[in-house]
Amino acid sequence: MVDENRRNVLKFFIGSSVALSFGALTTPLVGSVINAKALALKGEYSSVEVVLCENVDNCPEENSVPISELRQGPKFVLLKKGNMAIPAVFGLVKAKDGKEYPAAYNTVCTHFGCPVNPQGGKYLTGFGCPCHGSFFNICNDPKGCPVDEEECAENPDECKRWPFLEAYVSGGPAPRPLRPIKVAVKGDKVYAVKAYI
């Protein structure tokens, strides 16, 4: 009797843990086959949103970079909020319309979390991951960059496009664009306002 009970309890434990782990394992697989967007919660970018400051007037100076410094090249800033640290690279993106746009990105690779290296010289053109070889290009066309070059060559009006300043994946195993950081310009400085981590 006692033995029977023990066996049942063990069966319950093992059965439920196998079921749970199997579920946990297959969720990403099944979820990616089914419509992932329908399953996802409202978390934009499948990331955590961190508001660094409510608006540009009360942003701390440590989360800012002077534009004159950005003209020398991309700059790394460890954004701080409480105990939290967010690695960010600020840079100027030279757009196709000839203007310079300040932008910032969370430099944690979306594939496996390695720190990504900024690419390009004075202007920020993209990021490369040293670990597993993912590449992220920053879209520098204000009209958007084609997701599929061939499709856009045939049908330039209706093809899918990456939005302007999106650091989309141009190679390697990363599944999604780099997480962006919202910046605002005040005076001669660029401030980080909101970050996705």
Next chain:
Amino acid sequence: MRALVRLWELIIERFHLKEFLEHPVPRYANLNPLYWIGDVAAMSLFVLAITGFALALLYTPGLSLTKTPPDPLMPGHHGKEVYDATQSYSSVYKITYLTPLGFILRQIHLWSAYTMVFAVFAHFFTKFILGSYKRRGGGALWLLGVSLGFLTINQTVLGYILPLHLDGILAIQIGLNLFRYFDYFGIPVGQLVLSALGSLFVTDQVIKMIYVLHILVVPAIMFVLLGLKINGILYGGVSPPPIKDEELRRKAMEEKEPFYPHRFALTVGQLLLQLSVILLLVAMTPLPLLEPWVPGQQVPAGVRPPWPVMWYYTYVKMIDPFISVGLPIFLVLFALVVPLLDRKGGVSIEERWIWVTVAIVYIAIIGYGTVLGFLVDVPKELTPLTRISVPPDYSVPYIGTPQAVGP
């Protein structure tokens, strides 16, 4: 001399050790080195505990930047006065190069860890092929063993992070972001990590947490599990020999000798040999402290993980992340249920050929990935597996309105 013998007898008597020390052990297990590999892992754990105690006294976790003197052993250190490095790195630097015997202490710790990982893998494969979960109480022992193996790998990674050298930083970044693939399907792992550690990037708090886990929490669990395992082995005996003939098998199992002094002597000999091999490795191939890294520094391309996780690196790099990320979890979970699936038939290799094949598949997966990781620079898309990509419209536009500056 006589007094020592008396003292020994007194200890045995007063601590009731006679039954434990003289418990019968089958002769085949004493003579066959395949049955000693677990001992190698357990002995390494004790060596690690002793050296780890001394290292924990000298190590200071922290991310604040301190100066490191130039090191003639490191490339590119000529001509500069001092180097910026994190507090963790500086303290490990001090242990390694500025403390008497510190270099050897750290080397013994490292090589014992590698010995332990190697022994754990070898022990797992051996027991899988021998089918030792079929002995009395073998299922529980198997469960304990797989858990201990999992914790061993965890300990290796945690210990690898602590010096906060370049590769350690990469390891912690991967650790913090590994399970975030669940984020895509509404399971907020990112937020969970954030609420537990306070940050998704390495901070003082995170490194302190890892330090405590590495020196206290995980070893404590490991020692408890190891105690349970030794208890289980005393109860169920060592694994039966994989002989099909029942008569022969019974005969082999009945031929027993007491643990003390027969096996005890062998175990001591094995420990001494193991320590000598570790010292030889320390002398012949000392592992230098890897280069420092501070946040924001460029990471050189082509960085590779250490060999215990090289196979994972290979698969993660060449297979779609939505498939390859869960591979180790799958391997561990499947290993856990093996005793429940392999129930019929005897213990011999002929009768269990399916499970021996499964064990060989395990060896092949880990071995192939390890060798490939060392031999070739894995191209980005090596396998024709379907790429499961996140739909482009899932990622919303770059936040904020782009503002042009300057001309």
